[in-house]
Amino acid sequence: MAFENQYVQQRIEKAEALRALGIDPYANHSERNTTVEKFHNVNSDLFKKEDQRDEHRHYTVAGRIKLYRLMGKASFVKIEDESGMLQIYVARDNLPENFYNDVFKKLIEVGDIIEVSGYPFVTQHGELSLHADSLKILTKAISPLPEKFHGIQDKEMRYRQRYLDLIMNSEVRKTFHIRSKVISLTRRFFEDKGFLEVETPMMHPIAGGANAKPFVTHHNALGIDRFLRIAPELYLKRLIVGGFEAVFEINRNFRNEGMDATHNPEFTSIEFYWAYKTYKDLITITKEYFEYLFDHLDLPKRLPYGELEVDFDQFSEIELIQSLSVIGGVPESIVNDKEAILAFLKSNNLEAKATMNLGQLQGELFDEFVEAKLINPTFITHYPVEISPLARRNDERPELTDRFELFIAGREIANAFSELNDPVDQLQRFEGQMAAKDSGDDEAHEMDEDFVTALSYGMAPTAGQGIGIDRLVMMLTNQHSIRDVLLFPAMKPTHNQTNHGEEE
RNA sequence: GUCCCGUUAGCUCAGCUGGUAGAGCAUUUCACUUUUAAUGAAGGGGUCGAUGGUUCGAAUCCAUCACGGGACACCA
Numbered sequence: 350m351a352f353e354n355q356y357v358q359q360r361i362e363k364a365e366a367l368r369a370l371g372i373d374p375y376a377n378h379s380e381r382n383t384t385v386e387k388f389h390n391v392n393s394d395l396f397k398k399e400d401q402r403d404e405h406r407h408y409t410v411a412g413r414i415k416l417y418r419l420m421g422k423a424s425f426v427k428i429e430d431e432s433g434m435l436q437i438y439v440a441r442d443n444l445p446e447n448f449y450n451d452v453f454k455k456l457i458e459v460g461d462i463i464e465v466s467g468y469p470f471v472t473q474h475g476e477l478s479l480h481a482d483s484l485k486i487l488t489k490a491i492s493p494l495p496e497k498f499h500g501i502q503d504k505e506m507r508y509r510q511r512y513l514d515l516i517m518n519s520e521v522r523k524t525f526h527i528r529s530k531v532i533s534l535t536r537r538f539f540e541d542k543g544f545l546e547v548e549t550p551m552m553h554p555i556a557g558g559a560n561a562k563p564f565v566t567h568h569n570a571l572g573i574d575r576f577l578r579i580a581p582e583l584y585l586k587r588l589i590v591g592g593f594e595a596v597f598e599i600n601r602n603f604r605n606e607g608m609d610a611t612h613n614p615e616f617t618s619i620e621f622y623w624a625y626k627t628y629k630d631l632i633t634i635t636k637e638y639f640e641y642l643f644d645h646l647d648l649p650k651r652l653p654y655g656e657l658e659v660d661f662d663q664f665s666e667i668e669l670i671q672s673l674s675v676i677g678g679v680p681e682s683i684v685n686d687k688e689a690i691l692a693f694l695k696s697n698n699l700e701a702k703a704t705m706n707l708g709q710l711q712g713e714l715f716d717e718f719v720e721a722k723l724i725n726p727t728f729i730t731h732y733p734v735e736i737s738p739l740a741r742r743n744d745e746r747p748e749l750t751d752r753f754e755l756f757i758a759g760r761e762i763a764n765a766f767s768e769l770n771d772p773v774d775q776l777q778r779f780e781g782q783m784a785a786k787d788s789g790d791d792e793a794h795e796m797d798e799d800f801v802t803a804l805s806y807g808m809a810p811t812a813g814q815g816i817g818i819d820r821l822v823m824m825l826t827n828q829h830s831i832r833d834v835l836l837f838p839a840m841k842p843t844h845n846q847t848n849h850g851e852e853e
Numbered sequence: 854g855u856c857c858c859g860u861u862a863g864c865u866c867a868g869c870u871g872g873u874a875g876a877g878c879a880u881u882u883c884a885c886u887u888u889u890a891a892u893g894a895a896g897g898g899g900u901c902g903a904u905g906g907u908u909c910g911a912a913u914c915c916a917u918c919a920c921g922g923g924a925c926a927c928c929a
Contacts, residue, residue: 355898356863356880416890423886440886459879473887496864496878498890503864505921517864561928580929606928607854616929761929792928817929830922831929843920 352491360491363456367486370452374489379464381411386432392469392477402470402480410435410479411464411487413516416497419454425478428463431522436478437465443482453484459497460490508838521833524826528834530646531822532599535619538641542634544595544621549584551577551601557800558582560792562605564614577603582739582813583800585622586768590808597621599818610830611760611820614839622768622813628751631765631812632728635755636664639726646825653827654758663725666753669715669732677718690714708733708748723756732766738778738794740766757824765814772804 352361364374383391388408395401412428412435423440441449457463467481495501500517507514507521514521536546554573556563558580565574581598588596599619608614623630639661643650650661667675674681683689690710694701699717701710711733723729731749734742740750752766769775779796786793822834832838 354863359880418888418891419885420888420891421885423888425888425891427889436889438887442886470887472889474889476887476889478887493863493879496890498878499865501864502866503860503921505860506864508921559929602929604928607926610923612928618929764929815929820929841920 354492356493357491360458360489360493363458364489364491367452367456367489372452372486374486376464376485376487379411379487380409380466381464382409384432385410385412385428385430385435388435388469388479389433389477395469395471395477396475402468404468404480406468407466408469408479409464409466411462413462413490414457414459415494417459422449424453426463428465436472436476437467437481437484438470438472438478439465439481439484443467443480444484448484452486457484457486460492460494461486462488462490504832505840508832509840509843511836524822524828524834525836527646527826528818528822531642531825532617532818534642534645535638535816535818536599538638539595539597539619539621542595544597544623545593547585547588547593547596547598548600549578549581549588549598551603553578555795555797557795557797558584559602559604560794562792564603564605579604580618580815581620582815583797585620585813586808586811587800587803589622589624589811590803590806594624594809595621608839610832611823613819613831613835616831617818618815619818620813620815622811624809624811626812627767627810628730628753628765628812631814632666632730632753635728635763635765635814639664642825648825652825654824655827655829657724657758659758659824660725664728665725666728666730669729670711670749672719672729673711673714676722677714679714679718684711684714706735708735712736720756720761721759724758726762727756728753729756737766738782739769741769760820760824761817762820762824763814763816765812768808768811768813770804770808770810772801775804776801 352358367374388410392403392406395403410428410430412430414426415429415434416425416427418425422442423438426437426439427434428437429435439449439453444453464485464487465479465481466483467479469477470480471477495513495517501507501513507518515525540546552566552568552575553563554575556576556579558578559582561579563576563579565576567573568575580602581600585596585598597619598621599617601615601617603615604612605614606612623634643661652659652661670684673679673684679693683693685707687707687710690707690713691701691703694710694713694717697717699713701713705713715729719729730753731743731746732740732752732754734740734748734750737750737752740752743749743751750766752764754761754765755763769778779794779801782794783796786795819831819834823829823831826834828834
């Protein structure tokens, strides 16, 4: 790290000049007594008064200088704090002797964080502003901000230096406020329903609960490898065995796979498990959850998503097999006929392996012909058992499972089902996965004998659900890349960053 | 993984079929006491992502690499 850039050098010299004048360019406290938002709210009455100023009111605000307009013996600057932007009028004759010429004009600039005291007034152009009678630098910024009008356009810089993105782009701040609220509301919703928030291990001896490649780390004291968790599912079910009847966990999962607009190596989900309930109860609570989010987020029920509009008042529900013909336009006569589906896929120039079973082929039809058409929130229910290894079979139709996925704007948002709690069946399914692993499927589920042992003591009939928080926030904020809802998305190291990983 | 696009001043971007670097903002100096991306004048600032190659000459053409973006395939 070096500060050899000419602009940085100039600013360092200004910080030194401030010190030479007895001014600390990095003050250790502030006298701020109001925020910009409160200032605007409290003083909005001035617009209605004849004399649009009140010298008897006095406020101290603080923030970063975003704009700076100097006009001889007076200036306008705009400062911004987290709550908003405020214009400050700074006139030479209202400040201490020489301060305006020697300090304000020469040593304070855009990017610096300042504190200003004064009274409120409305300018000739009708902008409520602060008339400064004292001004103090709180923090000298030695790197210049990006260009004031276009801001920061370079996505790479926005992600690598998110703080600059946040400084320059209030829409980005808004997105992350919504994300924070979503997580907070999610927690409160489930707590209010009587769920217990729990924390289960992030470092697993066996990476289970999903089919995905894990990150591996090493525990020196024990001399063993540990896996960053790919899902909390198996631990949360152990807690149901233990007698907790409603648990949830909001936390990160880690998957050692590709990165793109909808995948980050670490992502946030909520998983919740509810004893003595079925997937039908989960559909009900999911609808309530969305109602709750929209009520508390102050968002309209009809939200744009790119070219689309999603109506969160229009939840619907349809069985997967039915959706193939009703929504996907696949001939109803073929949806339960393996050979006919194969022929249909081929006639649509889609790849289909003859080794695929009926359930997999139905899943293929769904992915190709239905998924993208599910714009308003849609529960797709009764997935074939072949593509639902952890879900309970339907009592009447054992080829199907008591499962649903929720789709919004053509994307999967949640996956839920009545849980498999037959320990013998679970053991057999794990053994099936081991066979798949032996024949080359490196994402097949690991055997977890301890989990089977847990089930053997009896897990009450339970329904469980996972919701991808990142994707949910994408929907709610009309963002189309997961990087835009993650404060610090995963990025490759740049050349000048030392990578302590193993050499290729 | 594959394909396409991008990388030029602190930032946002021009730079044509190769002739040796441009603008706006920012910065420096000057003027200006109600501006709204303030305005007017003058100046400084660049290993043109990296490394090779072609050429008398490369920001420009070619190759390789790095990083980023987008699309496709798999996973949430």
